[in-house]
Amino acid sequence: MLALVLWALVATFLLHGAQAASAAQWRDRSIYQVIIDRYALPNGSDPTTCNPSAQTWCGGTWNTLRENLDYIQDAGFTAVWISPVQQNWQGARTPYGDAYHGYWIQDSTQLNEKFGTADDLLALSKEIHQRDMFLMVDVVVNDVMALSTSPDYSIYMFKDASFYHPYCAVDYSNTTSEQLCWLGDLNVTLPDLDTTNPTVISQYGSWISELVHTYSIDGLRIDAAKHVDPDFWPTFCGAQGASGVFCMGEVFGGLDVEDAAEWQGPLDSVLNYPMYTALTQAFQIPGPLNITALTDTISQSKKLYKDTTVLGNFLENQDLPRWASGSVDVQTLYNAMAFNFMTDGIPIVYYGQEQYFSGPGDPLNREPLWPSHYTKTDAYKFIQTLNQFRNYLVNSTASTSNPWTTAETQVLTTSQFGIALMKGDVITVLTNVGSPAQNNTHIAVSSPYDRNTALTNIITCDQWVVGSQGYIDVEYTLGGQAVILIPSTVLASTKSPVCAGSVQTSQGADDVSGSASNAAFGAVKSNMWILSVVIAVVISMSLGWCS
Numbered sequence: 001m002l003a004l005v006l007w008a009l010v011a012t013f014l015l016h017g018a019q020a021a022s023a024a025q026w027r028d029r030s031i032y033q034v035i036i037d038r039y040a041l042p043n044g045s046d047p048t049t050c051n052p053s054a055q056t057w058c059g060g061t062w063n064t065l066r067e068n069l070d071y072i073q074d075a076g077f078t079a080v081w082i083s084p085v086q087q088n089w090q091g092a093r094t095p096y097g098d099a100y101h102g103y104w105i106q107d108s109t110q111l112n113e114k115f116g117t118a119d120d121l122l123a124l125s126k127e128i129h130q131r132d133m134f135l136m137v138d139v140v141v142n143d144v145m146a147l148s149t150s151p152d153y154s155i156y157m158f159k160d161a162s163f164y165h166p167y168c169a170v171d172y173s174n175t176t177s178e179q180l181c182w183l184g185d186l187n188v189t190l191p192d193l194d195t196t197n198p199t200v201i202s203q204y205g206s207w208i209s210e211l212v213h214t215y216s217i218d219g220l221r222i223d224a225a226k227h228v229d230p231d232f233w234p235t236f237c238g239a240q241g242a243s244g245v246f247c248m249g250e251v252f253g254g255l256d257v258e259d260a261a262e263w264q265g266p267l268d269s270v271l272n273y274p275m276y277t278a279l280t281q282a283f284q285i286p287g288p289l290n291i292t293a294l295t296d297t298i299s300q301s302k303k304l305y306k307d308t309t310v311l312g313n314f315l316e317n318q319d320l321p322r323w324a325s326g327s328v329d330v331q332t333l334y335n336a337m338a339f340n341f342m343t344d345g346i347p348i349v350y351y352g353q354e355q356y357f358s359g360p361g362d363p364l365n366r367e368p369l370w371p372s373h374y375t376k377t378d379a380y381k382f383i384q385t386l387n388q389f390r391n392y393l394v395n396s397t398a399s400t401s402n403p404w405t406t407a408e409t410q411v412l413t414t415s416q417f418g419i420a421l422m423k424g425d426v427i428t429v430l431t432n433v434g435s436p437a438q439n440n441t442h443i444a445v446s447s448p449y450d451r452n453t454a455l456t457n458i459i460t461c462d463q464w465v466v467g468s469q470g471y472i473d474v475e476y477t478l479g480g481q482a483v484i485l486i487p488s489t490v491l492a493s494t495k496s497p498v499c500a501g502s503v504q505t506s507q508g509a510d511d512v513s514g515s516a517s518n519a520a521f522g523a524v525k526s527n528m529w530i531l532s533v534v535i536a537v538v539i540s541m542s543l544g545w546c547s
């Protein structure tokens with residue numbers, strides 16, 4: 001009997017140890033965000049009936065996500081963020097439709113039966129872990145949902161009005177009001193928990209601890225985090241909190257880095273709304289094409305965040321217009337996406353972005369994914385390349401003294417047309433010129449690499465060579481494509497799966513100088529013999545690593 005108890009204790013400890021994913025582990029991941037109701041249909045369902053503007057359930061479940069994880073894994077993601085699993089509003093339909101999105105909490109101690117059973121959620125978690133991915137679950141603790149300002153509290157996890165703040169409408173210019181008053185409006189009220197109440201703190205603690213352990217959850221996305229008393233979060237989040245896992249909080253906002261940064265500390269991480277806003281201003285067409293907004297936000301971020309390398313980087317989510325609704329040119333998506341993967345932070349892709357979905361906002365930005373037939377579009381393949389490259393960087397530098405994910409992003413060069421950044425060995429050159437070819441636009445990137453250093457652009461696998469004084473002149477004669485460069489010797493010596501084989505298939509100096517006109521620099525054209533020597537060296541190296 002004693003042995004059994006000891007065994008159970010040890011097992012619990014081991015299980016806990018294995019589950020409690022830390023900020024350091026999440027830093028290396030990339031996340032695909034799913035709204036369970038919209039990701040996949042059960043076999044045999046009619047695929048034509050889901051209408052986002054009807055604001056009702058379309059049929060996705062934890063099982064249908066589990067059956068369709070290949071699409072996420074093949075894109076190279078190493079974590080899945082799912083919409084809330086808590087029981088949602090059981091009452092009548094509202095003026096804003098039904099609780100298909102999962103954010104209208106009723107009794108958190110029960111699961112949302114629309115999405116499956118406890119066994120289904122366990123099976124999903126198990127399958128995600130079998131694929132070496134992490135599971136992030138969205139949780140709502142700020143509020144519950146009601147249709148009036150005097151609801152029947154007996155239906156919720158906290159069954160008495162004394163656990164809630166009294167009703168008041170949020171004044172968004174007043175921080176106290178944002179934390180104490182009720183989100184929503186008079187059609188759908190969101191009764192606000194008093195997260196300074198010791199009973200609320202301890203019962204939420206037991207609840208999240210049990211949820212995380214039962215379903216082996218690796219991390220939490222926290223809804224409406226800035227609407228909760230900041231002192232609550234250390235009791236709930238992180239290694240010392242009740243959940244024991246990494247938390248990434250929603251701190252909805254605009255360009256102001258200070259507003260977002262003050263929540264990193266109470267929380268391990270926040271969704272990087274200031275950088276998202278800056279990316280829209282720098283890249284979207286039409287738009288102000290304001291690269292300064294991006295460089296300012298990068299420098300503010302370095303000053304104000306505790307750790308930029310664990311922030312959540314995104315271009316879309318269930319509350320924002322799809323990127324394609326704000327920008328007509330697909331190259332802007334590729335350039336902004338490359339920023340999110342190649343700079344500090346954890347890249348997050350909202351389901352459907354890889355299908356160029358274009359819903360302009362809630363509810364139209366919650367399109368069903370199935371009409372896309374899960375096609376491996378160019379955007380899907382672009383994201384796959386970014387994931388493959390980032391995963392390779394993570395893996396190949398993890399046990400070195402300079403892991404790629406902890407290296408701080410440096411701005412090398414800014415221009416009116418774009419920006420060049422460096423993180424670890426990787427130089428990323430991004431532009432907002434869009435798809436049309438530009439013969440008279442270029443960015444002269446000042447790099448720390450020596451003249452004649454051979455580089456590989458991992459987007460195209462083209463070979464580049466650094467020009468005099470370390471300059472890399474990026475031209476846009478084939479349009480404004482993102483350029484991601486790494487020394488070819490690094491790729492070769494670490495057996496990269498990215499661009500493997502591309503170097504030895506280089507067709508010779510003429511073809512390479514052809515690709516250089518997409519994207520290269522004067523030094524090549526005037527120094528063809530050097531290029532040939534470099535290519536010869538690179539070819540022999542690549543043959544060496546293949547053998």
Ligand SMILES: *[C@@H]1O[C@H](CO)[C@@H](O)[C@H](O)[C@H]1NC(C)=O
Pocket residue numbers: 043067
């Ligand atoms: C649905 O179809 C998929 C793919 O054919 C299959 O793996 C899965 O088992 C099916 N699910 C059910 C519930 O029949």
Ligand SMILES: *[C@@H]1O[C@H](CO)[C@@H](O)[C@H](O)[C@H]1NC(C)=O
Pocket residue numbers: 168171174175176177180181
């Ligand atoms: C801010 O909101 C709180 C809570 O509603 C209220 O008590 C306080 O008076 C407000 N402050 C100002 C300056 O309006």
Ligand SMILES: *[C@@H]1O[C@H](CO)[C@@H](O)[C@H](O)[C@H]1NC(C)=O
Pocket residue numbers: 095096185186187
């Ligand atoms: C409630 O919803 C109706 C229908 O959508 C809308 O016309 C009305 O403005 C809403 N009322 C409030 C208080 O927001």
Ligand SMILES: *[C@@H]1O[C@H](CO)[C@@H](O)[C@H](O)[C@H]1NC(C)=O
Pocket residue numbers: 255288290292293296
């Ligand atoms: C560009 O962004 C900067 C920093 O946010 C701002 O000061 C400036 O006014 C913006 N310029 C334009 C043209 O929008």
Ligand SMILES: *[C@@H]1O[C@H](CO)[C@@H](O)[C@H](O)[C@H]1NC(C)=O
Pocket residue numbers: 078391392395
């Ligand atoms: C990292 O390397 C390990 C061992 O080679 C491999 O199993 C794993 O899939 C790699 N992870 C990624 C994200 O590439």
Ligand SMILES: *[C@@H]1O[C@H](CO)[C@@H](O)[C@H](O)[C@H]1NC(C)=O
Pocket residue numbers: 437438439477
């Ligand atoms: C750019 O240059 C190429 C080759 O010199 C030429 O064919 C093309 O017409 C030019 N495009 C523009 C937009 O000037």
